[in-house]
Amino acid sequence: MIVSHLRLRNWRNFQQVDVPLRERMFLAGPNASGKSNLLDVFRFLRDIAKPGGGLQTAVEERGGLSKIRCLAAKRFPQVEVEIHLAEAEEEEPTWRYAIGLKQEVRGHHKPYLAHERVWHKEKEIVSRPEKKDRDDELRLTQTYLEQINSNSKFRPVSKYFNEVLYLHLVPQLLRHPDYFTGPGIPGDPFGRNFLERMAKTPQKTRRARLRKIEAALQIAVPQLKGLTDAVDERGVPHLEATYEHWRSRGAKQREDQFSDGTLRMIGLFWSLLESDSLLLLEEPELSLNTEIVRRLPGLMYKVQQKHKRQILISTHSEDLLQDTGITAEEVLFLEPESEGTRVVLAADAPGIVDLVKGGLSVGEAIMPRTSPKDARQLSLIP
Ligand SMILES: Nc1ncnc2c1ncn2[C@@H]1O[C@H](COP(=O)(O)OP(=O)(O)OP(=O)(O)O)[C@@H](O)[C@H]1O
């Protein structure tokens, strides 16, 4: 399944968003235009749906509804999220899930549901508040999405959100997880426990994935010849690579010696193969050579050939968007305005479409529009 449509009202720096989504979607826009905020919508739904999660925790972890609600919104508006899930691109949705959130005016300012609605195909199967909710308003502090007893009619939706994965791998964390003690961040977005996660995968699957990653890495890192998993004498999982020039001596290197870019690619490719739920990627171009960034969409395609996972990718990279296989339907352009950011599908922006028709890549057409107007003045700062 893929998220085929997204509607938002008053979510962070967006007053209103209404966009179709493809299997692969790039989010381009200046710094602080809201790319991460947009990805956070899906993490929010995951945080509601996951075991031990729920609406109250998901809102609390974000600092309360007042932090989520758009500052540019009118007085006491509600925050609304609506998502369509379809079997494939451009198909009618199988599921639609919508929530509206408000906050108690007095007391603890607890968030509660203004509505929660679920449709299976054309049929509305949940419409809250219902009578039970009116009789006992405390019920509105929990979604049905988070409750096993109440989501049985739309369990696939809950399962889908629960599996959403957000990845912003920080190589130093993966290399030296011991230096960064503490409870860890839910969902491990920065990859501290990446190797553990990998080790928990059944051996056959793990090896098969590593072989695919190895094939992609051999293109991106030509000296790298082999990639395998290993376990040290203390039982700690590792990754091991053989490199061409060290081969005669049979030397292997472990992940603490891999380059930042190699680690980020391994994390990225592994995540692509891990499940068929939505993957949220932050700036995959980081630490990578320009030529590799250009080839990244192709490499991702190669790794993912069989089981495609929908990917939403935030980026600042014109190189990443150079691939001529990327269409204007696959790029959202975030344009900050005085009353919040506007999200435009590149295919709906005549200026961009004309440039693409004229032979520019989507990246070349869009990226110049994402530079801040006064960027050149930065050089004047003493
Ligand atoms: N409730 C809110 N109302 C309005 N603006 C908000 C709200 N919450 C966050 N923001 C604004 O959103 C901006 C940050 O957005 P975000 O981190 O998503 O940007 P980004 O496009 O990912 O940037 P970068 O490219 O630097 O990572 C900040 O300027 C912040 O002030």
Ligand SMILES: [Mg+2]
């Ligand atoms: Mg960001």
